[in-house]
Amino acid sequence: MDKAVVAVDLGGTKIYTALAGADGRVLAEVLVPTRPWEGVDAVIGRIVGTVDQVLERAGKGGRPAALGIGCPGPLDAASGLVHHAPNLDWHDVPLKDLLEKRLGIPVAVDNDANLAALGEYVYGAGRGEKDMVYITVSTGIGGGLILDGRLYHGAGFGAGEIGHMTIDPGGPRCNCGNSGCLEAMASGTAMAREARLLIESGRGRAILEAAGGDVCAVTAREVARAAAGGDDEARQIIINAGRALGTGVANVINLLNPALVVLGGGAMQVGPLIWETMEEEISRRALAAARRRVRLVPAELGPRSGLMGAVALALQKSGGIFRSGMV
Amino acid sequence: MDKAVVAVDLGGTKIYTALAGADGRVLAEVLVPTRPWEGVDAVIGRIVGTVDQVLERAGKGGRPAALGIGCPGPLDAASGLVHHAPNLDWHDVPLKDLLEKRLGIPVAVDNDANLAALGEYVYGAGRGEKDMVYITVSTGIGGGLILDGRLYHGAGFGAGEIGHMTIDPGGPRCNCGNSGCLEAMASGTAMAREARLLIESGRGRAILEAAGGDVCAVTAREVARAAAGGDDEARQIIINAGRALGTGVANVINLLNPALVVLGGGAMQVGPLIWETMEEEISRRALAAARRRVRLVPAELGPRSGLMGAVALALQKSGGIFRSGMV
Known part of the structure; x- marks a missing residue:
């Protein structure tokens, strides 16, 4: 063959x-x-x-x-x-x-995040660029780096752990034991956690309704549905996630000066608000020359x-x- | 010849x-x-x-x-x-x-930071490693990246701007226009700024004395001198800088999984306290596997x-x- x-x-x-x-x-x-x-x-x-x-x-x-x-x-x-x-x-x-x-x-x-980055680089949104950062925002946040046209692994094959970058030293606890990690502030799991905290404090009606009244059924999807219906509390959860994401992406842009950042994963589907807020925060926090040089694009290959x-x-x-x- | x-x-x-x-x-x-x-x-x-x-x-x-x-x-x-x-x-x-x-x-x-990284890599503390991050902590904070054995420039020759990574979104204003940049929290300039604010609020006696009573003469050096004499306010300024530095270095370790981080620059000379605090914060915030893999060493070539x-x-x-x- x-x-x-x-x-x-x-x-x-x-x-x-x-x-x-x-x-x-x-x-x-x-x-x-x-x-x-x-x-x-x-x-x-x-x-x-x-x-x-x-x-x-x-x-x-x-x-x-x-x-x-x-x-x-x-x-x-x-x-x-x-x-x-x-x-x-x-x-x-x-x-x-x-x-x-x-x-x-x-x-x-x-590892799966590295291969998702390689897949987008060779067959998807990354075609034609040689410095590309891939970020997947899902239940967790992971990533992969294509630097000078090659998948970059780091010394112990551990490079690309964008989700465990500290975004706010006083931020919420992360599964990794640290606090204020990007993953703890902008993942689908983080948005669901914020929504449940809101509901437990007696607010978040629209989100709870979107989950059929079952607080345990609340995920980022229900937050997205309430936000799409114009609910301000749900919109604020997405805005907060978008800001944290933008801070994290700006950090990566300042450090690596990539030509392209490709964003994928289910939690990016909560609506255009997360993308818009992310872009605003990047423009605020990335160095002007690096910001001008980088394109932000959605992943093309999905699952x-x-x-x-x-x-x-x-x-x-x-x-x-x-x-x-x-x- | x-x-x-x-x-x-x-x-x-x-x-x-x-x-x-x-x-x-x-x-x-x-x-x-x-x-x-x-x-x-x-x-x-x-x-x-x-x-x-x-x-x-x-x-x-x-x-x-x-x-x-x-x-x-x-x-x-x-x-x-x-x-x-x-x-x-x-x-x-x-x-x-x-x-x-x-x-x-x-x-x-x-650029000068890239060449300082290359100098340490070829002739200094970086000999023998192929994934090395160089950070200089001085009036500003800069850096250079050796990845897979090569100086990494990024798409617009702007890679390595470690000093403009956001460490605390609500942190102090940076010269770049952003707020909470590593440079605004851990550089020599940042330590001097904190000392002057302290003095202007009627505290910081020992630091002011170290500067001969002239608040305008206060630099990181005077903070270092007061701290060496056991002054708690000066020590706290250095501790805060060390924590911010540790957060920034942990972010870079999580993202790039380097074998080596080389730290140089005059502001690292404020005493062992900045290094110790930095190491503590790195151990708190870096992923365990990446932390185990990386050595933190002082630059060898100085100026x-x-x-x-x-x-x-x-x-x-x-x-x-x-x-x-x-x-």
């Missing part, structure tokens, strides 16, 4: 696998549940199963040239060892070795960004050239 | 020029005043004069292979155009072209870091190999 590769986006709930040609075009794809509680071997077996399925669906025989896989981290992208993946309940799993043994083809591993990054990684591993200048 | 190069560190008050061998060893150096008020041509002439002087002092004939020069920015390191250097009162000065015309040798230009970076730049320009892996 001429240089087709397999890409896998491994998450806590689902395994998303694709077969792609040397041009990056997806030939077949399949989605199966992860079921991490069945153990590492079962998950590995299920990944191997999806490889057979995409080959079959595409009507291809033979072996693919390589496999690229994105996995929640932290992990060592060189050895392919997953140090700790809470969603999978994995500790020190040699993902690369296990898959290479089962499949007999070269395997490359990277497929990580998968397409795994395609790019697999093509790189197979020796295919998927973009001039990439290493 | 076999591959000797000239390095220049151009500042608002002095021109510091060295002749160095292909191994980076300095053969001769000279320091002359800049006198920017005499105009661009006069300053260029004075730089050219220092080149003749170092050649003469070293007893060398012929022409050096290249010249590297560090200049306050912002500037375009590719074309060698200095957009704006307030200390020199320069606007759009084609520094590279002007020097090449006068000297007839290849000239490379970069020569920029000059030595210019040596490295000149050797690079001349085609000399000054460190394996450098590009």
Whole structure:
């Protein structure tokens, strides 16, 4: 088979696998549940199963040239060892070795945020730029850095933790133990927390109504719905998140002077208000020259960004050239 | 002449020029005043004069292979155009072209903070690491980034502006127009400002005494002296600066996962308290894995870091190999 590769986006709930040609075009794809509680071997077996399925669906025989896989981290992208993946309940799993043994083809591993960045860079909103920051605003906030045309990993494969940048030293507690992290102030989880606090203090009527009267059902989506209906309390929650996000993005712009910041993730869908507020805050806090140089754009690949990054990684591993200048 | 190069560190008050061998060893150096008020041509002439002087002092004939020069920015390191250097009162000065015309040798230009980073990387505290962040804490706060073994410039040659990262959105006003920038909270200027505010409010006796009773003579040095004498108010000013610095450095550690952070600049000399407080705050705010991976070390080259970076730049320009892996 001429240089087709397999890409896998491994998450806590689902395994998303694709077969792609040397041009990056997806030939077949399949989605199966992860079921991490069945153990590492079962998950590995299920990944191997999806490889057979995409080959079959595409009507291809033979072996693919390589496999690229994105996995929640932290992990060592060189050895392919997953140090700790809470969603999978994995500790020190040699993902690369296990898959290479089962499949007999070269395997490359990277973390999911890095591959989402790579996916947008090669096939999405980042095409044509060589200094790009990718930020995903979802239940958490993560990111990946393309610097001088290459995915930048840092000394311990931990670069890109934009969500744990301190935005306000006196801000709310974060899951990481720190306080005032961007993630604790602008993620979907943070917006939901603020809405619930509001409701518990006897306010936030419109948000509670949007959640059918069940405070436990309040997520960023209900905040978005109330805000779309003109509710000021919901709008203020989104404005606060947008401001924190803008402060964080301005910090990254001042530090890295990127040509492009690509923003994705479900929590960016709460409405245009979060984007507008973010832009205002960036204009306030970024240095003028760096602000002029940078474009802020939404991600283009949606839930497929990580998968397409795994395609790019697999093509790189197979020796295919998927973009001039990439290493 | 076999591959000797000239390095220049151009500042608002002095021109510091060295002749160095292909191994980076300095053969001769000279320091002359800049006198920017005499105009661009006069300053260029004075730089050219220092080149003749170092050649003469070293007893060398012929022409050096290249010249590297560090200049306050912002500037375009590719074309060698200095957009704006307030200390020199320069606007759009084609520094590279002007020097090449006068000297007839290849000239490379970069900003002073980047060259200080490069100097520490090649000849100082950064030897042996390929992901290094350099931070200088002085009247302002600047920095330079060595990422994957290369000086990282960003899309508009503006990367490394660590001093303008927002540390506290409600913090004091910064010269850049923003509020709560690291520079406005942890620079020598910031410490002096806090001390003067204290004195103007009728406190800060020990600091005022250290300044001979003249509030206008208060700088970070007088704060340091009072703190060394055990004064609690002075100590608190240094502690606050150290905390802000630690927050900023933690942000950079989380974002870039460097192996090394090198800290230099005069304001780091206010005593061990600033370093200790910074380390505490970093341990509080940096992600555990990234914190474990990074070493925090003082700069080794002091006021020569920029000059030595210019040596490295000149050797690079001349085609000399000054460190394996450098590009």
